[in-house]
Amino acid sequence: MTEKKHLLVVLGSTNPSKILSVKNSLEKIMKNYSLEVIGVKAPSGVRDQPMSDEETLKGAENRAKSVLAQYPHADFAMGIEGGISKIGDVFLENGFVVVLSKNGEKGIGTSGSYQLSSKILNKINEGTELGDIVDELSGEESVKTKQGAMGLLTKNLITRDKAYETGIIFAFSKFYSDSVYWH
């Protein structure tokens, strides 16, 4: 039996929920590799609570770039950033995923979005981060590192790590799908 090739993927976050989603996604799409996934601190360079898709994407990209600078030998550097967007009078929350390969190619994806209530939005506008708001409302600690607001709102049908898998699988598609769609 031939040994599987080692693949080092470094994520710019130490949030266990994000690390879990990367591990679970890559196990599905990089089956022929021996995977090593690590999470490290990486600055987003945007507000703790991004308030537009543009800002959220920038945050994910900045994190991935910081990872690549810290780990130039990584096969893939990743950033995941949660943020809010506005369409008309509707506010949605989701996660953006950016993957950078060693040779500078970039893949982008997003999780599904959920509707933010005006109750939560008002608290965000007062300056509180979503993670702290859902801790207070649920009476739980550090929800953002576990099921997330996504898990609370769906009674754990779609937890944060599960929702982020969609964004991760899309972001990596450039690297594992048929090249006819990309080049």
Ligand SMILES: O=c1[nH]c(=O)c2ncn([C@@H]3O[C@H](COP(=O)(O)OP(=O)(O)OP(=O)(O)O)[C@@H](O)[C@H]3O)c2[nH]1
């Ligand atoms: O997309 C999401 N799905 C969820 O279910 C969820 N639950 C809480 N949040 C909050 O959204 C803000 C931005 O997230 P974020 O990616 O910038 O930071 P984070 O603190 O969670 O992780 P990190 O900065 O350690 O990597 C932070 O207040 C998070 O707490 C969620 N976001």
